[in-house]
Amino acid sequence: MIDLLIQGCDILRLDRGQTTIELNQDIAIRDGIINQITSAGSINPANAKEVLPAKGLLAVPGLANTHAHVPMVLFRGLVEDVTLASWFNDYIFPLESNLTPEDVYWGALLGIAEMIESGITAVADHYFFMDQVAEAVRDSGMRANLVWAVFGHEGEEKLNATVDFVRRWQGVAGGRIVTWLGPHAPYTTGPDFLRLSAKKARELGVGIHIHVSETLEQVQLSLREYGVTPVRMLKDTGVLDVPTILAHCLFPTDEDIQILADAPTGIAQAPKTYMKAGMGTAPLNKLRAAGIPIGLASDGAASNNTLDLYEQARLLALTQKHLAQDPTVMPVDEVLEIAFHGGWQVLRMGDRVGDLQTGKLADIALLRQDGVHVFPRYSPAANLVYSSRASDVDTVICAGKVLMRERQLLTIDKARVKQEIAQRLERLNQRVPGRRIAFYPA
Numbered sequence: 001m002i003d004l005l006i007q008g009c010d011i012l013r014l015d016r017g018q019t020t021i022e023l024n025q026d027i028a029i030r031d032g033i034i035n036q037i038t039s040a041g042s043i044n045p046a047n048a049k050e051v052l053p054a055k056g057l058l059a060v061p062g063l064a065n066t067h068a069h070v071p072m073v074l075f076r077g078l079v080e081d082v083t084l085a086s087w088f089n090d091y092i093f094p095l096e097s098n099l100t101p102e103d104v105y106w107g108a109l110l111g112i113a114e115m116i117e118s119g120i121t122a123v124a125d126h127y128f129f130m131d132q133v134a135e136a137v138r139d140s141g142m143r144a145n146l147v148w149a150v151f152g153h154e155g156e157e158k159l160n161a162t163v164d165f166v167r168r169w170q171g172v173a174g175g176r177i178v179t180w181l182g183p184h185a186p187y188t189t190g191p192d193f194l195r196l197s198a199k200k201a202r203e204l205g206v207g208i209h210i211h212v213s214e215t216l217e218q219v220q221l222s223l224r225e226y227g228v229t230p231v232r233m234l235k236d237t238g239v240l241d242v243p244t245i246l247a248h249c250l251f252p253t254d255e256d257i258q259i260l261a262d263a264p265t266g267i268a269q270a271p272k273t274y275m276k277a278g279m280g281t282a283p284l285n286k287l288r289a290a291g292i293p294i295g296l297a298s299d300g301a302a303s304n305n306t307l308d309l310y311e312q313a314r315l316l317a318l319t320q321k322h323l324a325q326d327p328t329v330m331p332v333d334e335v336l337e338i339a340f341h342g343g344w345q346v347l348r349m350g351d352r353v354g355d356l357q358t359g360k361l362a363d364i365a366l367l368r369q370d371g372v373h374v375f376p377r378y379s380p381a382a383n384l385v386y387s388s389r390a391s392d393v394d395t396v397i398c399a400g401k402v403l404m405r406e407r408q409l410l411t412i413d414k415a416r417v418k419q420e421i422a423q424r425l426e427r428l429n430q431r432v433p434g435r436r437i438a439f440y441p442a
């Protein structure tokens with residue numbers, strides 16, 4: 001018996017940097033794994049517990065969102081058009097002091113609903129009250145790499161509490177939840193705290209997810225205060241000895257790139273945030289030439305407004321072409337390589353998911369291809385990068401379980417989530433003078 005049979009879909013394949021489409025295929029799934037892929041009609045539906053007719057739909061791997069603050073959907077659209085320092089110090093850090101664990105649970109569920117609707121099956125989340133985020137991930141059926149963000153001023157006791165979180169949730173929900181450590185950034189922790197974080201990560205056998213070199217000013221501040229770049233500080237403190245997810249890394253020096261090339265690391269890219277905040281553009285050609293995995297990321301919706309990685313894929317291509325003033329940079333196949341392979345490599349799951357092949361984890365999104373905005377279909381690959389919308393995602397499967405079918409979420413009651421959040425908004429958007437969770441140095 002097989003658990004799920006997807007009948008008659010088209011399949012996106014990525015092989016050695018080239019995309020191809022195979023038409024009219026059946027996908028059989030058993031125990032959360034892709035069991036067989038074969039031309040349509042050769043698997044007897046009587047042998048399947050559940051059958052999904054998928055004629056005309058395009059099957060692609062689930063997307064991995066490599067850096068997010070999912071519950072920040074609670075602050076979506078609240079702060080616009082201010083400097084990064086003001087965004088943190090006058091708005092976000094004060095607003096975040098209002099959050100309760102229950103707020104975070106409902107915010108996480110709202111963000112997860114948006115991600116599932118966008119074909120995302122895994123997220124690397126970096127936030128607070130992470131037990132509630134873990135509960136939301138468990139309840140929703142998606143995958144996550146979760147860290148409890150911690151600032152240097154919170155001290156070793158708080159770091160130890162995040163170690164306890166790692167132990168509580170590691171491998172829970174059938175292995176869908178992975179937990180790491182999450183010191184916030186070099187500029188909010190300093191080298192001693194990073195050294196301590198790296199030591200705890202080594203003892204736990206886990207990785208570290210951290211912001212680094214988000215702006216040129218941060219790099220200059222680090223050079224002034226510590227005499228090293230933020231990336232060099234990560235190396236010197238032992239952070240790069242463990243697996244890492246580095247959020248942003250827009251301004252690596254050539255020496256930084258060499259350091260990163262020798263480390264078990266990956267970089268998360270959220271170009272919409274970079275454009276909105278006027279931060280800059282990462283030198284992806286150089287980073288990729290050095291063999292460093294790059295994945296798409298949404299960052300938080302307070303800066304990015306959506307958790308839509310199709311939008312990020314498009315903006316990643318456009319910003320790279322714009323930076324280079326060269327339309328041949330970042331071609332369609334390379335964007336899809338980053339979207340579907342790079343993200344899973346950053347999550348250190350690239351050998352298990354990201355390809356629709358026998359033996360891989362069954363994380364699959366089925367996209368509608370009948371919209372006028374994707375017609376004609378000379379190139380489904382070009383359509384995916386430049387024309388498709390997250391709302392084209394019709395059905396989403398994670399670990400072999402259907403989480404959304406024909407745009408209907410099966411694990412999340414959206415009306416309830418919106419109702420729970422609506423009654424919290426008035427309290428959440430108050431700023432109390434002098435109350436903030438951290439300080440952004442500027």
Ligand SMILES: [Zn+2]
Pocket residue numbers: 067068069211247299300
């Ligand atoms: Zn971030």
